[in-house]
Amino acid sequence: MAKRPRPISRPPRTKSRKKSKVKWRLFSWIVTVGLFTAVVGGSLLAFAVSVTQIPTPKEVARAQTTIVMWADGEKEIGRFGEYNRTDVDLERVPPHVQAAVLAAEDRGFYNHSGFSIQGFTRALISNIFSGTRVGGSTITQQYAKLAFLTQEKSIIRKARELVLAIKLESVDSKEEILEAYLNTAYFGRGAYGIQAASRTYFGLDVSQISVSQGAALAALLQAPSAIEKIENRERWLNRWDYVISGMTQVNAISETDAKSLTFPESITYTSTNKFGGTNGYLLYSIREEMLERGYTEDDLNLRGLRVVSTFEEQAQTGMVDAVTEEAPTSKTEGLRIGIASIRPGTGEVVALYGGPDYVTEPLNNATQAIAQAGSTFKTFALAAAFEQGIALDTVWNGDSPRTFGDYTLNNYSKKSFGQITLLQATESSVNTVYVDVASTIGKNKVFDATLRAGIPADAVGMVNDITLVLGTASPHVIDVASSYATFAARGIYAKPTMIKEIYGKNDGLLFQISPETKRAFTAQVADEVSYALQQVINVGTGVRAKAIGRPAAGKTGTTDGNKSAWFAGYTPQLATAVMMVKQDEKGNPISLAGTGGMKSVTGGSFPALMWTAYMKAAHEGLPVVQFAPPTGVLPINTAPAIPDPDETFIPVVIPTPEISITPIPTPTPTPTPSPTLTVTITETPTPSPTPTPTVTVTVTATPTPSPTTS
Incomplete structure (x- = not known):
């Protein structure tokens, strides 16, 4: 039998076969790139987490303060807020005070792994497309943010916070993270940490703080320097109501107890020794000018700013x-x-x-x-x-x-x-x-x-x-x-x-x-x-x-x-x-x-x-x-x-x-x-x-x- 001659060319392919091939190749590339990105990204993330150092609460709190320098920019005149801080063990902080802080800042603290996917995504999208700062950070992330001290609204900042948050959650227990946060957070009036805040606002050791007082302190965390001012008392009261409501939702207190609470009165605020001596007038004057230029109290106490003044040390000494x-x-x-x-x-x-x-x-x-x-x-x-x-x-x-x-x-x-x-x-x-x-x-x-x-x-x-x-x-x-x-x-x-x-x-x-x-x-x-x-x-x-x-x-x-x-x-x-x-x-x-x-x-x-x-x-x-x-x-x-x-x-x-x-x-x-x-x-x-x-x-x-x- 004679052999059938081979066709000079292949029969034309159908459109459906062409599309399937293209889709398969595209899918393959996506999978390959995705796997490569995941491996590389995961490796980089793992490396970043491994080399990231966890700062102590003392280091974080000191880094938050504003440093004022002499005109030469080399010698320091003084700082804002570095003295009013005392560490306390978590055991000394009453459970209702801990609950108030969690109700105010992170109600899912014990259930997440350091960061909220929903909150992180919402903040990321807002920062990229609108430039607007939004909430949603967990307590772990807030501690990380305090450690890095930058106000830039970028993916890099969020990534850095994420790395430290993962490191914290992988190394420290929830109790250790909460303790570090409570000893670091700024409550206004120059008070860093829950112990200093308790003494500054109520003249009490933190162990003596009542449910109502604890909720009042927790209410300050959102915007401490603004909320505590006399003219913003209504804002403080509204935030206090929010905290009390949150405490009932997580069963920290009963509805009946919540209804019986009244907003507490704080003691009169007096300045600390951070402005002592003749240089205290220089620091006070710098602080007032910064406020006039649009900086807030929180900026001065939380952002770790470095201010080079016009004051010349030789002239001032003279x-x-x-x-x-x-x-x-x-x-x-x-x-x-x-x-x-x-x-x-x-x-x-x-x-x-x-x-x-x-x-x-x-x-x-x-x-x-x-x-x-x-x-x-x-x-x-x-x-x-x-x-x-x-x-x-x-x-x-x-x-x-x-x-x-x-x-x-x-x-x-x-x-x-x-x-x-x-x-x-x-x-x-x-x-x-x-x-x-x-x-x-x-x-x-x-x-x-x-x-x-x-x-x-x-x-x-x-x-x-x-x-x-x-x-x-x-x-x-x-x-x-x-x-x-x-x-x-x-x-x-x-x-x-x-x-x-x-x-x-x-x-x-x-x-x-x-x-x-x-x-x-x-x-x-x-x-x-x-x-x-x-x-x-x-x-x-x-x-x-x-x-x-x-x-x-x-x-x-x-x-x-x-x-x-x-x-x-x-x-x-x-x-x-x-x-x-x-x-x-x-x-x-x-x-x-x-x-x-x-x-x-x-x-x-x-x-x-x-x-x-x-x-x-x-x-x-x-x-x-x-x-x-x-x-x-x-x-x-x-x-x-x-x-x-x-x-x-x-x-x-x-x-x-x-x-x-x-x-x-x-x-x-x-x-x-x-x-x-x-x-x-x-x-x-x-x-x-x-x-x-x-x-x-x-x-x-x-x-x-x-x-x-x-």
């Missing part, structure tokens, strides 16, 4: 030493001293003295305390006069008394200076000339110049009146330092800041300073102000500041009844303000007279001495920088005549007049005359061995019944 060495040592009961030093042009606060110890004296004398500024405000009227074309060599009537509208004023000892220049009036603080200047250019001009320099509009006593030139307002020390820094920077105002950089624990650089500046005065005006204030130090009321040994400008200020004394001044590199006030046991201002053995404490005495001692220390190693010469002003009284640095300060000396006044009451429309205005002339000492008694002149002027303001 400031504390200046107070220690130059402040009065006798009759100092109720004495408050505040100092602030700012870098012109950037607003960086390089040093701050808020008091001797933040824990015992929490009021920050540099940023919170206030006092009438006295003659330091004449500087702003001087700038306003220059803007209106009035020069230092213009001649004014320095007679006394003189009447301006509703006010009749006198100079020191009713002395009439006759015709004097504006520069001479500045050196001698001639009251009648400065009120004349304010009246001539208009009170609005003086008020506006004061604001532009840096004094806030809401400062106590900031009234648009011609008497503002005499310092009736009561600003903060840091505001006066900032306003004088404006002139040191040749007319550039820079908003004060105490933070240079902020870094996240694992997030890198989060914030970097960018000076907020604006031109407040022309360079010519600022230069003329600096020139005039240099003469105050050369031959006027601030002569003791010449011991700084380099060009400096400044102004003294003393107020009615000797209730406050100021010295504010600057070099081209630093601007610093010093304030002294005294209070009685009730916090009312009292006279500084007698403090340190002086009959009258003026701005040219202790404040000027502290200013000088600090500025010498802060400028150590810095080049001597000259002020820009003013345009069209002839040098007057520029002889150096620097006092011997070793010269002993004699409290009782021949005085040079320094003008100060009481606050001017704001007139109100009424047929009854407004309170009288009292003007007191105080004296500023200059070196001399011959004592002269203090002379005080009080002049009364009754305003018209219904004055108008503009």
